[in-house]
Amino acid sequence: MAPISINTPAVFTGAVTTCSKNMERDLQQLYKELYGKLTRQAAFVLGDPMAAEDVAQEAFVRLYRTGLSQIDNPAGWLTKVTNNLCFDFLRSEGSRRRREEKYAQPADLSPNLAISSTENEVMGKEEVRLVQKALGKLQPRDRMVLVMKFSGYSYDEIAATVELNKSSVGTVLARARERFKREYEGLV
Amino acid sequence: MNCPNKGTWQAYLDYEVNENEREGLKNHAAGCSQCQKIIEELQELDQWTTQRLIPFQQDIRERVAVNIQEHEITNLKMKQQKPVVRRDIWMSNRIKKWVAVAASVTVLTGLLTFSPVQQAVADFLSIFRVQKFQMVQINSSDLEQMARAIETKVGEVDLQQFGKMEVSKKQEHMKLPLSKVQSQLPFQLKQPSYLPTGLSLADQVSVHTEGQAEFQLNVKEANSLLKGLGAQTFLPESLEGKDFSVRVPAGVRLDYVNGEGYSFTLSQFSSPELTVPDGVDPRDLRSALLDLPILPSDFRRQLASIEDWQNTMIIPDTGEGTIEKITIDSKEVIFGENKNGRSNLMWIDQGVIYQLNGHLQREEAVKIVESLS
Known part of the structure; x- marks a missing residue:
């Protein structure tokens, strides 16, 4: 039987009336082109594909509300907003709690997970899991800086997202990497 | 320095x-x-x-790739999904999720609404069998309205609280050489005589065996949900504890590939059936669902106007992708296309549901369908 899971409402509220047909078409186009990309980007930052979809959706909702005519470079704008939303998300209390819950998975109950009966095939995934877990232990700002740098963002862009002086990005980045390595090695 | x-x-x-x-x-x-x-x-x-x-x-x-696959025409898979219920501020924007909810609601309307089909069997059973498709239009603002209505009136809903699902016969999936496939199927396997250049049938063919599951409705819970939604029509007590049975007959999937992994698939399976025991009038279910005040009126009208509702599978068209009804060889075919140029065709021929799916130009897809025998 088809299960229905029902959550809180979708959000294109109010804005609908103020939006012309043309804009709707342009938005559709942008959505088609960029939704996947933004979701992947957000998923990488957040380590959570579900949350990433929410974030990408929210970015589009904001674009919708702001109005396309107000924005010179919608793609760039969406990218920026997505990054900001990711950072907000990482900082939000609920997300931290959920991340922690997520890591309290059965595997964690066995202390010798590295030497347990993991086959080679599983080992690949195991590393991914450890990375996810180590990232989860970082402070939101450290995590954001670390992942954004890896994704190819400039210090300017990173600084703007995490509300930092550009001159501090190098210091924060180096420290974030050190912490990440320490957390990771603590898990192995 | x-x-x-x-x-x-x-x-x-x-x-x-x-x-x-x-x-x-x-x-x-x-x-x-x-x-x-x-x-x-x-x-x-x-x-x-x-x-x-x-x-x-x-x-x-x-x-993510798995997660955000395009909303495609899906067949009635007998799958017990674990409903994901999450609630935080981030949940508010899941428009796509609402497409799925609308699809579930509509399919449920279709699934739970059936009447005796064959007089002979009708003495004991009501059988639902997909014989045709119907597209219904619903746009995101309608979805949004329904969502808001549900949110304000009942909050979160988890279908699992409305009944029990038990798989009585598990579907098995296997890979077989083509020569061994026909004996597994309750219908005659068809293959296209036309193929786009460079494509050929993969060595192994995927077959799934028949599967069956029973569903028991918790009428009290279901009615309290309906009440919360402002319904005037409720489900009859007589549904309590009755087994609704879903049977998915055996089917087959043919994969066509070339060296670079370019491919399309052709699935064939007999229509799934939903059976209700004697003493249950499926029209009760239909009215209860159709009378829900949260359904946008246009949407309700479209649903209500489907005449052969017991045998129609409803496909929601949200206007977000290309989806239309075309005719090939006097067969009605639902044709959908997504942004990546992936085509999805679905049609029914003599009780067998066919699905053609892959990176195909529309003309190619049509040619393939025409060449089936």
Whole structure:
């Protein structure tokens, strides 16, 4: 039987009336082109594909509300907003709690997970899991800086997202990497 | 010059210092073994981090790819999904989810609404069998309205609280050579005589065996939900504890590939059946669902106007992708196309549901369908 899971409402509220047909078409186009990309980007930052979809959706909702005519470079704008939303998300209390819950998975109950009966095939995934877990232990700002740098963002862009002086990005980045390595090695 | 700090060296390595600074730092490093050591450490750390993040990024990308697959025409899969119920501020925007909910509601309307089909069997059973498709239009603002209505009136809903599902016959999936497939199927397998250049049938064919599941409705819970939604029509007590049975007959999937992995698939399966025991009038269910005040009136009218509702599968058209009804060889075919040029065709021929799916031009897809025999 088809299960229905029902959550809180979708959000294109109010804005609908103020939006012309043309804009709707342009938005559709942008959505088609960029939704996947933004979701992947957000998923990488957040380590959570579900949350990433929410974030990408929210970015589009904001674009919708702001109005396309107000924005010179919608793609760039969406990218920026997505990054900001990711950072907000990482900082939000609920997300931290959920991340922690997520890591309290059965595997964690066995202390010798590295030497347990993991086959080679599983080992690949195991590393991914450890990375996810180590990232989860970082402070939101450290995590954001670390992942954004890896994704190819400039210090300017990173600084703007995490509300930092550009001159501090190098210091924060180096420290974030050190912490990440320490957390990771603590898990192995 | 005093030794620059680590952060400065990091910025230096990342080419995030200006030309003048860069020159000065370079000169300093040349004569300072301590700073050289720091630079090396930072480079190693960068490398180490990169090596860890690459597989992680890869993995996440794959997971997302699975997650955001285009909303495609799906067949009635007998799958007990675990409903995901999450609630936080981030849940508010899941428009796509609402497409799925609308689909579930509509399919439920279709699924739970059936009447005796064959007089002979009708004495004991009501049988639902997909014999045709109907597209219904629903746009995102309608969806949004329904969503808001549900949110304000009942909050979260988890279908599992409305009944029990039990798989009585598990579907088995297997790979067989083509020659062994026909004996597994309750219908005559069809193959296209036309194929786009370079494509051929893969060595192995995927077959799934028949599966069956029973569903028992918790009438009280269901009615209290309906009440919360403002319904006037409720489900009869007589439904309590009765087994609704879903049977998915055996089916087959043919994969067509070329050297580069380019492919399309052709699935064939007999229509799934939903059976209700004697004493249950499926029209009761239909009225209860159709009378729900939260259904946008246009949407309700479309649903209500489906005449052969017991045998119609409803396909919601949200206007977000291309989806239309076309005619090939006097068969009505639902044709959908997504942004990646992936076509999805679905039609019914003599009780068998066919699905053609892949990176095909529309003309190619039509040719393939025409050449089936």
